[in-house]
Amino acid sequence: MELLEDPENNYIVEEAEARVFAALTQSEIRYPMMENEKDVLIYPAARLIVEELGLPRLRSLQAEAESKEANRQLGNEEIPFVIEICESSFGWSVKSIGDLSKRASLPLMLRTYELQIRFENFLEVAPTFHSEEWSLINRYMDKGWIPIRRLELNRLISGKFRQLIMQGRFDIPKMSQRLIEAVHRIESEAKGRIRQVEPLKLTETLATAFPPCIEKMYTDSKRGEVNLSHDARFALAAFLLRIGMEEDDVQRVFSGSPDKHTSTIEYQVRHIATKRSSGEERGGYVPPGCKKLQVNNLCPVYLGTTFDPLCEYVLNPLGFYQTRAWELTKGIDDHSWYSKKRDKKQHF
Numbered sequence: 001m002e003l004l005e006d007p008e009n010n011y012i013v014e015e016a017e018a019r020v021f022a023a024l025t026q027s028e029i030r031y032p033m034m035e036n037e038k039d040v041l042i043y044p045a046a047r048l049i050v051e052e053l054g055l056p057r058l059r060s061l062q063a064e065a066e067s068k069e070a071n072r073q074l075g076n077e078e079i080p081f082v083i084e085i086c087e088s089s090f091g092w093s094v095k096s097i098g099d100l101s102k103r104a105s106l107p108l109m110l111r112t113y114e115l116q117i118r119f120e121n122f123l124e125v126a127p128t129f130h131s132e133e134w135s136l137i138n139r140y141m142d143k144g145w146i147p148i149r150r151l152e153l154n155r156l157i158s159g160k161f162r163q164l165i166m167q168g169r170f171d172i173p174k175m176s177q178r179l180i181e182a183v184h185r186i187e188s189e190a191k192g193r194i195r196q197v198e199p200l201k202l203t204e205t206l207a208t209a210f211p212p213c214i215e216k217m218y219t220d221s222k223r224g225e226v227n228l229s230h231d232a233r234f235a236l237a238a239f240l241l242r243i244g245m246e247e248d249d250v251q252r253v254f255s256g257s258p259d260k261h262t263s264t265i266e267y268q269v270r271h272i273a274t275k276r277s278s279g280e281e282r283g284g285y286v287p288p289g290c291k292k293l294q295v296n297n298l299c300p301v302y303l304g305t306t307f308d309p310l311c312e313y314v315l316n317p318l319g320f321y322q323t324r325a326w327e328l329t330k331g332i333d334d335h336s337w338y339s340k341k342r343d344k345k346q347h348f
């Protein structure tokens, strides 16, 4: 930190601030030319500014901007350098498959792959991508090694950068005066640009606004007496994350699961949450709609075990929740207004 007080090094804080500002405004961040060995301090200083502010949305914007820029920069690097980054930064095992003449002797389907990566390293990031080629089931694997194209490896590396920023909350050292000033400037910029969203703590009132489907899954999960199906877990986790519940709190909802597959559940919740954090504050997976829940036998109204008149006027549990939460805050318990204001969307 003393280094940052030296007037000669003012540029480090200025560049770090500019980098955070670029992330905040969703513009391209400017990489230092690395002409001076002290330039490596710019990135950690930018991370410190964001961590000191502790705004989840700003962290998410920084993760997005840094990850995109890393991907762009990697495109200019030679393969040995990229392999070195994988090993030294993440401990990944990546190796070349060989030059064109060596690859020409491989089966046709493998000739376009320049590199291979250990499957456990591939799995650190690939499940957060959603196209099918990132699914392990769609990849060729030989003794734990997965052939991978150079551009795919760049994507994995930039995805890992994003993860580290999203997960890497660290102890903040005593900040230099210049850095504190930069934090204040970014804070006042962020105020106008980021809608602050308080993490949701589930209160009794909010739980009362749950639609019957979510209410049943939530109660079953909390009681820990039955194993929720994969579809039910996905619907419940996507719903809770979407209404603004913190990832740790969602994990706790599933902690009583009798099948003790907690690592699978943790992975699923993290996967849904990662998708959310890569988009808008309320972006990411939308919980399945009523039709899908009905097909999967997860709608108690459709199954005839309970009834709520609001269910006839919504197509998604979120729509139910928003309306019912509004009614609760206004103290409305007469539901006859539905039929006056809304057309029925489904019949039971």
Ligand code: SF4
Binding pocket: 211, 212, 213, 214, 289, 290, 291, 293, 294, 298, 299, 300, 301, 302, 311, 312, 314, 315, 316, 317, 320
């Ligand atoms: S109708 Fe929709 S909101 Fe109502 S219980 Fe069924 S799935 Fe849930």
